Amino acid sequence: MMLPLSVGIHTLLLGVACVAEGDPVLGIPAQLQGRRGDIIRELGPLLSKDATIVLPLSSEAEPLLIRAATPRISPDYKAIVEVATEQDVQQTIKYANLHKTPFLAVSGGHGWPTTLNGVKAGIQINMRKMNHTTLKRDGRSASIGAGALQHEVIAALFSHGKRAVTGLCECVSAIGPLLGGGHSMIQWRYGFAADNLVSARVVLADGRAVDVAADKNSDLFWGLRGAGHNFGIVTSFVVKAYDAGDTWTLITLTFTQDKLEVFFETWNMLEKAHPDRGMLVVIGIMARNDDIDPENPVINLQLIYEGRNDAADLYAAAFRKLEPKADSTLQEISWGDLFTAGGFGLTGPICRKNQNILGYPNSLDKWDVDAMRAAFGIFSDLTSEELFKTSAMLLESYGQQGARAVPEGSNAVAPEERRRHLLTSPILWWMGDDAAARKRAEDYGAGIQAAVRKGAGSAEPHAYVNYATGCEDFGEVYGREAPRRSKLKALKAKWDPQGQFGFYMPIE
Ligand SMILES: Cc1cc2nc3c(=O)[nH]c(=O)nc-3n(C[C@H](O)[C@H](O)[C@H](O)COP(=O)(O)OP(=O)(O)OC[C@H]3O[C@@H](n4cnc5c(N)ncnc54)[C@H](O)[C@@H]3O)c2cc1C
Ligand SMILES: *[C@@H]1O[C@H](CO)[C@@H](O)[C@H](O)[C@H]1NC(C)=O
Secondary structure: OOOOOOOOHHHHHOOOOOOOOOOHHHOOOHHHOOOOOHHHHHHHHHOOOOOEEEOOOOHHHHHHHOOOOOOOOOOOEEEEEEOOOHHHHHHHHHHHHHOOOOEEEEOOOOOOOHHHHHOOOEEEEEOOOOOOEEEOOOOOEEEEEOOOEHHHHHHHHHOOOEEOOOOOOOOOEOHHHHHOOOOOOOHHHHOOOHHHEEEEEEEOOOOOEEEEEOOEOHHHHHHHHHHHHHOOEEEEEEEEOEEOOOOEEEEEEEEOHHHHHHHHHHHHHHHHHOOOOOOEEEEEEEEEEOOOEEEEEEEEEEEEEEOOOHHHHHHHHHHHOOOOOEEEEEEEEOOOOHHHHOOOOOOOHHHOOOOOOEEOOEEEOOOOHHHHHHHHHHHHHHHHOHHHOOOEEEEEEOOOHHHHHOOHHHOOOOHHHHHOOEEEEEEEOOOOOOHHHHHHHHHHHHHHHHHHHHOOOOOOOOOOHHHOOOOOOHHHHHOOOHHHHHHHHHHHHHHOOOOOOOOOOOOO
């Protein structure tokens, strides 16, 4: 399970990928690895006219190097290739292979597992120029460029009265969440983002480009949906499209911490009473709000639902009985505006960049009140430090139905991800590059995770792959069934025999 957190440089040299030793100064400076400019001269002529190659010390590189979770997550690059076509991706991979250079695709730049720091003197393949969203003529599916961000996809489809299953945060790519499953506002009806993939174009480790769908390279199609960071670079993909639906209501209730026990008891009671509650998303966020409680974090609850929904009325009434300190409602929110209204917008704090994001996830099927109290205590200590004050503890429930309607074996999304519908994780945010601060963050985060796990009884822990720290074992993120494990390993051996796609929760 958890590895010891205090591992030194010697372990880095042994190549243990999960430890947080990503500091580029420990490696050989990228610019000494080869003569600067060689790549521009050699690869440049092979690329399309819209592609660009940027060297890491140039001023154009800065925005391409800042990730959501820098400096903690800082893959080390000797060049960045902004690809504009599938052939650009192929040429770049072939060039990297020729020079025995690692490479990493970047779309939204929000991934945070420490395994990403395994990239040393590599080539960043930046996908952002491949950002199209095109609705197919019959309106039932859409083709998306793998560099498109969620807000671009939502806006493009909504302009045709349509939507697709994407994540919640506008700044994240559409492909990133999908490759690991993809939790969504409309998951209750349509399942995970991965469950809605129709086909993909994928460039493999040797530079070949292939079609992937139910009837084309179907084994890869299975693996791409859930373990999809392990096999190739998706250049474009087709997902199911649906009508944009009714308008939404957003109720926000804020509770002080003395209500914590009744809050989680009420949540459990409601989920038991209304297992099929319709398109109602329940999201709690524990965070500091000094206006409401200067001493302790508070619990914010969002009830977000489409159209009229009787279960939502019952949820709201039951939580209101707990006497929230703040209570507000927004109505008639269109699908196109929902993400900004809910606080998931491009300019919202959740989308901030260049802070050391770190998560410690658990998936559960009900809340354990004592465990959540213990976790809250550690979270309270964490956020009493000024440095970590803006951290949050996520409590997410998208409803069971959509994810469970899809048979467990039908793609690589872990069965535990379908069965355990509650997703909780502290999301630690802090600034700067201080090693002692990072160690404290890791200790707090692991402490919160362990406290939550104590409440799960004998159930083996499950961590959502897209929220993982990088230190989890295989079964914890990809599922524990032996046949599934062999299947994933066989796929890895077939499609990525050299392990070139090994920087994001690698199957190894
Ligand atoms: C603010 C925030 C909000 C989030 N919200 C949600 C959410 O609502 N639902 C949810 O399920 N998850 C969510 N996540 C987690 C999210 O799924 C992961 O962080 C995801 O990896 C981000 O994808 P990205 O493209 O933005 O990041 P990147 O770091 O660019 O990519 C992540 C990984 O995918 C690989 N990759 C990128 N593009 C491709 C490609 N075209 N082909 C193959 N591999 C590729 C990268 O190499 C990297 O290893 C959120 C994370 C953050 C930080
Ligand atoms: C989207 O793609 C187009 C075409 O490649 C490109 O010109 C544009 O800069 C891209 N958008 C972003 C934000 O990168």
